[in-house]
Amino acid sequence: xxxxxxxxxxxxxxxxxxxxxxxxxxxxxxxxxxxxxxxxxxxxxxxxxxxxxxxxxxxxxxxxxxxxxx
Amino acid sequence: xxxxxxxxxxxxxxxxxxxxxxxxxxxxxxxxxxxxxxxxxxxxxxxxxxxxxxxxxxxxxxxxxxxxxxxxxxxxxxxxxxxxxxxxxxxxxxxxxxxxxxxxxxxxxxxxxxxxxxxxxxxxxxxxxxxxxxxxxxxxxxxxxxxxxxxxxxxxxxxxxxxxxxxxxxxxxxxxxxxxxxxxxxxxxxxxxxxxxxxxxxxxxxxxxxxxxxxxxxxxxxxxxxxxxxxxxxxxxxxxxxxxxxxxxxxxxxxxxxxxxxxxxxxxxxxxxxxxxxxxxxxxxxxxxxxxxxxxxxxxxxxxxxxxxxxxxxxxxxxxxxxxxxxxxxxxxxxxxxxxxxxxxxxxxxxxxxxxxxxxxxxxxxxxxxxxxx
Amino acid sequence: xxxxxxxxxxxxxxxxxxxxxxxxxxxxxxxxxxxxxxxxxxxxxxxxxxxxxxxxxxxxxxxxxxxxxxx
Ligand SMILES: [Zn+2]
Numbered sequence: 001x002x003x004x005x006x007x008x009x010x011x012x013x014x015x016x017x018x019x020x021x022x023x024x025x026x027x028x029x030x031x032x033x034x035x036x037x038x039x040x041x042x043x044x045x046x047x048x049x050x051x052x053x054x055x056x057x058x059x060x061x062x063x064x065x066x067x068x069x070x
Numbered sequence: 071x072x073x074x075x076x077x078x079x080x081x082x083x084x085x086x087x088x089x090x091x092x093x094x095x096x097x098x099x100x101x102x103x104x105x106x107x108x109x110x111x112x113x114x115x116x117x118x119x120x121x122x123x124x125x126x127x128x129x130x131x132x133x134x135x136x137x138x139x140x141x142x143x144x145x146x147x148x149x150x151x152x153x154x155x156x157x158x159x160x161x162x163x164x165x166x167x168x169x170x171x172x173x174x175x176x177x178x179x180x181x182x183x184x185x186x187x188x189x190x191x192x193x194x195x196x197x198x199x200x201x202x203x204x205x206x207x208x209x210x211x212x213x214x215x216x217x218x219x220x221x222x223x224x225x226x227x228x229x230x231x232x233x234x235x236x237x238x239x240x241x242x243x244x245x246x247x248x249x250x251x252x253x254x255x256x257x258x259x260x261x262x263x264x265x266x267x268x269x270x271x272x273x274x275x276x277x278x279x280x281x282x283x284x285x286x287x288x289x290x291x292x293x294x295x296x297x298x299x300x301x302x303x304x305x306x307x308x309x310x311x312x313x314x315x316x317x318x319x320x321x322x323x324x325x326x327x328x329x330x331x332x333x334x335x336x337x338x339x340x341x342x343x344x345x346x347x348x349x350x351x352x353x354x355x356x357x358x359x360x361x362x363x364x365x366x367x368x369x370x371x372x373x374x375x376x377x378x379x380x381x382x383x384x385x386x387x388x389x390x391x392x393x394x395x396x397x398x399x400x401x402x403x404x405x406x407x408x409x410x411x412x413x414x415x416x417x418x419x420x421x422x423x424x425x426x427x428x429x430x431x432x433x434x435x436x437x438x439x440x441x442x443x444x
Numbered sequence: 445x446x447x448x449x450x451x452x453x454x455x456x457x458x459x460x461x462x463x464x465x466x467x468x469x470x471x472x473x474x475x476x477x478x479x480x481x482x483x484x485x486x487x488x489x490x491x492x493x494x495x496x497x498x499x500x501x502x503x504x505x506x507x508x509x510x511x512x513x514x515x
Contacts, residue, residue, distance in 0.1 A: 004453040007475045009482065011448040012138035016486045024489070035452050038481055043461055082497075128447050136447055138483070230512060236497060240505050244515050314514060368470070371480055372487030 007035075072242050072250065072341040073375055077116025077139045080235060080339065084110060085174065085219040095164045096153055096175075096214075103167040103224045104284070104319050105145055108336075110173065110220035112235040113320070115339045120147040122215035123181045130191040133328070133369065140335065140370045142328040143192065146183070147175075148210040154180060157214070171221045179215040192325050195357055202324040202354070226319065228283060231297060233316040238278065239341040241314060247275035251344040251378065252337030254351075255281045256322065258291045258299035258436055260428045262408040264307065265383035265392040270346055276312055278342055279304075283317045286444045289414065293317070295435075295442040302435040326351070326358035327366035331373070338375035347377045384408060385426040392426075417442060452478070 017031045028034040052060070064070045075081075098106065108114050116139060121129065126144050128136040135141045149157075157163065157177060165173045189196045189203045198204050226232055233241065242250055251270040255263065271277045279300055283293040291299075297315070304313050318336065323329050329352035334345040351363035367377045381394040385406040389398050398405070408427050416423045422433045436442045462474050471477040497505075509515045 003456040005456050005459040005474075006451040006453045007459075007478050008449045008451055009475065009479050010132075010138050011450045012136065013479065013482055013486070014450045014452070016138065017482055020486050020489050032452050032454065034485075035478060035482060036454050036458060038485055039454065039458055039462055039478070042481065043458075043465070046465055132447060134447075233509075233514075236501075237505050237509065240497075240502060241509050241514055244506065244509070371484035374487060 071248055071343075072239055073338045073343045075112065075115045075235070076335050076338050076374060077137075079116060080239070081109065081112040081115040081118055082236065083118060083217070083219050085221060088171070088174065088221050090164075093162060093164045094157065095166050096149060096157070098147075098165050098167055098172065100167065100224070100284075101321050102147060103165075103172050104321070105147070106165060106173045106218055107220060107224050108320055109145065110218055113318070113336050113339055114145055115235070117141075117145055119175065119178070119217035120213070120215050121145055122179045123213075126181075126183065126213070126215075130188065133331070140331065140373055142335075142366075143323060143325060143332040144188070146213045147215075149212050149214050150210045151212065154212050154214075165218075167224060170225070172224065173221055174219045175214070175216045177214055177216045181213055181215070182211055183213050185209070192323075192328055193357065194326070197357075200324070200354065200357055224319070228293070228297075228317045228319075231315065231317045232319075233314075233340075235339045235341065238314065238316065242276060242278075242341045245276060245311065249274035249344065250276045250278050250342045251346060252278045252280055252334075252340065252342035252375075253346050254333050254337070255279065255296070256286075256290065257410055258296050258428075258442075259303050259432060260408050260410065260413055260423075261385070261392055261426060262383040264303065264429070265394075266346060266380045269380055269383075269394075270344065270378050271312060274344055276314065277308075278337065278340060279313060279315045280318050280337065280340070281315075282320060282322060284319045285322050288444050290444045291414075291436075292439070292442060292444055295439050298435050298439070299432050302431045303429060306431050307429060322352070324352060324354040324357075326353045327362045330363040330377075331366055331370065334367075334373065334375050334377060338373075342375060344376045344378050347379055349382055382407075414443070454478075 014031055017034055021028045021031065021034055028037065061070065109117050109119060121144050124136050126146060128134060129141050129144045133140065133142045157180065159177050159179055161177045163175050163177060164171055165175055185206050186196050188206055193200055193202050195203060198207055251274045253267055267277055281296050300315050304315065330347050333352065337345045347363055349360060350358065353363065364379045381396055383392050383394050385408065386393045386398045386400055386404050388400040388404040406426065413423045413427055417436055420437065422430065422437065459474055462477060466477050506515065
């Protein structure tokens with residue numbers, strides 16, 4: 001097990017998340033797991049959006065500029 | 071689907087039979103009586119009564135009830151020092167408006183509140199010149215919390231236009247609407263309002279025009295005028311089956327951004343899925359920043375109703391029609407801004423405003439009243 | 445602050461990545477971001493409780509709506 005960081009959230013929200021877990025049928029074992037899953041999913045979406053390197057981005061911006069789009 | 075009630079359950083706390091035993095009574099004002107009926111008929115779902123201290127503070131500090139449900143305006147009952155005498159936690163009291171039994175309340179808590187703290191959180195200012203703040207400062211020092219049961223409705227002149235959340239929910243369903251946009255107003259409609267409503271209506275099934283009646287300043291349109299003006303507009307310029315016009319009786323608090331969220335929550339309880347937010351929604355003077363009423367919605371991913379931020383409409387001579395900032399490229403010299411104040415001034419002089427400001431039929435309806443203003 | 449708080453824990457690398465992506469987004473901390481995301485997830489799932497009106501009530505309301513000309 002790697003190092004963990006603790007995050008404060010409202011108790012009521014935690015309890016709602018717990019209920020969500022129970023009702024969603026055993027997909028997650030704990031709120032920690034749910035949070036981790038959701039955050040990872042968000043990050044992977046984020047990463048899909050950036051399918052180019054910073055150098056590529058710079059080059060594309062240059063082209064858009066030269067064409068007058070930006 | 072019609073929107074879920076806020077907090078998941080539509081509150082309906084109505085008691086028909088009531089035996090008058092030895093019960094203490096508490097006189098309430100009209101405004102308080104209306105809050106009571108709004109609670110009991112689900113306009114304020116999930117509230118079942120006036121807020122206790124815990125929830126009150128949570129609304130101030132977190133813009134949420136203590137169960138994490140978004141809620142931005144405290145719904146509280148203040149009572150005078152004299153009336154509080156003899157009341158204690160656990161008591162049942164009969165709440166009366168004049169000689170009418172309005173509701174029963176079981177007192178859960180009696181507590182004091184800090185009005186300056188309220189003003190700071192809710193209005194963002196403690197300036198007594200602010201109409202909301204000055205009203206708060208005049209209120210009593212004690213608040214009473216407790217669940218309510220409605221005994222009788224508050225009398226209204228607008229029976230014909232009174233629909234409660236359960237009724238609009240059934241109505242929207244009967245009409246087969248799945249998406250409904252709510253529109254809040256305290257004005258007779260001009261072309262700018264019509265534009266904004268129709269811009270929204272283009273993308274949803276139905277429009278719920280929901281004027282707030284009962285609280286007016288001098289110079290405002292009278293409630294009957296607003297309703298008659300809307301009837302005329304709908305008759306001549308809207309397809310029959312896409313609009314519902316009904317009134318809401320609750321006080322205007324001038325709490326800007328927080329009130330915008332509150333307005334949205336109430337309309338969600340009526341079944342709306344969308345709600346139009348004006349640029350300076352529920353604002354007054356210069357107390358709130360120009361887009362604060364839009365920004366606050368970012369804090370509520372769990373609101374359950376979609377705010378629509380539609381820019382103010384104006385007439386553009388080049389575009390030859392009603393447009394807004396986002397769709398008109400022309401500069402100021404072509405634009406005619408529609409000012410409610412100007413329109414009111416013209417109507418007050420018995421003049422009909424030009425068609426690009428207000429529909430002829432609407433203006434004529436307003437002018438047919440002997441005195442359309444308060 | 446009003447209201448009780450509790451904690452969740454997430455792996456440190458995940459925490460760092462989140463901290464990185466919320467830069468310049470208006471979220472002031474990883475915690476406020478996690479709260480936002482979790483509220484969104486939970487709200488989208490909240491089940492509608494059964495509506496509390498009977499068939500008779502519904503009929504009566506429809507009758508009223510008809511009389512007022514709404515239907
Ligand atoms: Zn134009």
